[in-house]
Amino acid sequence: MSASDDVLRVAVFGAAGFVGGELLRLLLQHPRVGDVCAVSRSQAGKAWSATHAFARNLDAAPVFVAPDDPAFERADVVFAALGHGESQRSVAALVADDPRLLVDLAADFRIRDPDRYVTAYGAHARPELTADFRYALADVVGADLEGEAKLAAPGCFATATLLGLHPFRGLAMRRPPVSFAVTGSSGSGATPRVGTHHPFRATNFHAYSLEQHRHEAEIGDQLGQWGAAFADCRLLTHSGPFVRGIHATLHFAPAEPVTDPQALLEKAYAGSAFVRVLPEPPELRAVTGTNFAHLHATQQHAGEIVVTVVIDNLVKGAAGQAVQAMNLALGWPETDGLQQLGLAAC
Numbered sequence: 001m002s003a004s005d006d007v008l009r010v011a012v013f014g015a016a017g018f019v020g021g022e023l024l025r026l027l028l029q030h031p032r033v034g035d036v037c038a039v040s041r042s043q044a045g046k047a048w049s050a051t052h053a054f055a056r057n058l059d060a061a062p063v064f065v066a067p068d069d070p071a072f073e074r075a076d077v078v079f080a081a082l083g084h085g086e087s088q089r090s091v092a093a094l095v096a097d098d099p100r101l102l103v104d105l106a107a108d109f110r111i112r113d114p115d116r117y118v119t120a121y122g123a124h125a126r127p128e129l130t131a132d133f134r135y136a137l138a139d140v141v142g143a144d145l146e147g148e149a150k151l152a153a154p155g156c157f158a159t160a161t162l163l164g165l166h167p168f169r170g171l172a173m174r175r176p177p178v179s180f181a182v183t184g185s186s187g188s189g190a191t192p193r194v195g196t197h198h199p200f201r202a203t204n205f206h207a208y209s210l211e212q213h214r215h216e217a218e219i220g221d222q223l224g225q226w227g228a229a230f231a232d233c234r235l236l237t238h239s240g241p242f243v244r245g246i247h248a249t250l251h252f253a254p255a256e257p258v259t260d261p262q263a264l265l266e267k268a269y270a271g272s273a274f275v276r277v278l279p280e281p282p283e284l285r286a287v288t289g290t291n292f293a294h295l296h297a298t299q300q301h302a303g304e305i306v307v308t309v310v311i312d313n314l315v316k317g318a319a320g321q322a323v324q325a326m327n328l329a330l331g332w333p334e335t336d337g338l339q340q341l342g343l344a345a346c
């Protein structure tokens with residue numbers, strides 16, 4: 001299929017992974033995407049359906065291609081869903097055909113402050129490129145993404161936490177906010193590990209990376225980019241007994257009392273296509289498989305605020321937000337290809 005101005009040719013690197021698979025699933029249902037090329041080193045030459053169960057429902061039987069395969073040449077949009085550090089090392093291949101848009105879903109180009117990046121992730125192979133990437137928190141940046149050529153899709157914990165903090169970013173805090181966040185096992189990627197092994201995970205719950213989760217650096221960096229009235233947010237990460245989703249409970253104490261925190265959420269997200277402010281604390285099952293984020297805010301004790309946020313880590317926290325950012329960058333309707341409702345019937 002050939003590219004035209006209106007129907008795009010898209011390449012997905014890291015397409016055999018969880019996020020890559022989710023990108024394929026969403027892009028195949030996108031009205032303006034004509035051709036989707038799935039690039040994988042480990043699965044090149046094999047059918048998508050051997051890795052991604054949804055592909056067994058397709059009429060066609062697409063196969064993964066290797067990174068040096070000419071099949072993905074002339075891609076208009078390139079998504080990179082590679083393992084940590086791989087995008088910065090592969091960037092020459094990702095932009096070889098000068099795509100209109102590159103969307104990176106790893107942490108490689110999210111953090112502007114080089115010292116903060118090095119502290120969290122170690123040395124960066126191409127730090128000079130980070131300034132070219134726009135941090136694409138799509139529900140906050142919105143139409144301002146139009147015309148951008150390189151996007152860094154936010155991390156999943158950072159997305160949930162920043163969506164909860166955004167309405168309050170102008171408020172001085174008595175101490176840094178805390179985000180107590182719980183992720184499902186798909187947050188760890190497709191490679192099996194002890195922490196994602198079903199018997200260990202399915203009936204279990206535990207904290208991890210309490211000394212400092214890497215997304216805390218990303219959140220702090222973004223608060224700095226916003227010019228927020230507070231510099232940091234403590235991130236307390238947990239593994240939950242479910243596959244998809246992030247539930248974040250944010251707790252903070254503004255220096256001045258806030259009479260109606262729910263009204264601040266409603267004001268910040270008025271007219272939002274994907275952020276819903278609920279009258280009660282949200283549930284994961286309502287957003288599973290969707291690009292929606294559900295939020296709620298309430299007061300606890302004198303002047304303390306609790307915000308709860310739920311997202312699907314693979315959709316709003318990764319592939320869905322990346323597609324939303326593509327739509328915004330290319331000047332398309334924000335919701336194109338993303339109007340799936342939830343999966344859970346009960």
Ligand SMILES: NC(=O)c1ccc[n+]([C@@H]2O[C@H](COP(=O)([O-])OP(=O)(O)OC[C@H]3O[C@@H](n4cnc5c(N)ncnc54)[C@H](OP(=O)(O)O)[C@@H]3O)[C@@H](O)[C@H]2O)c1
Nearest residue numbers: 014016017018019040041042081082083106187189190318
């Ligand atoms: N899972 C989530 O909830 C989530 C949310 C937001 C962002 N992310 C980010 O999205 C990226 C992909 O995550 P994922 O969960 O899809 O991971 P994954 O399931 O492990 O897939 C990553 C893919 O990247 C490719 N890859 C290339 N070089 C690699 C390397 N050195 N190490 C590991 N993989 C490498 C592999 O494909 P081939 O070897 O076949 O080419 C692999 O299939 C990561 O940077 C992750 O941090 C993940």
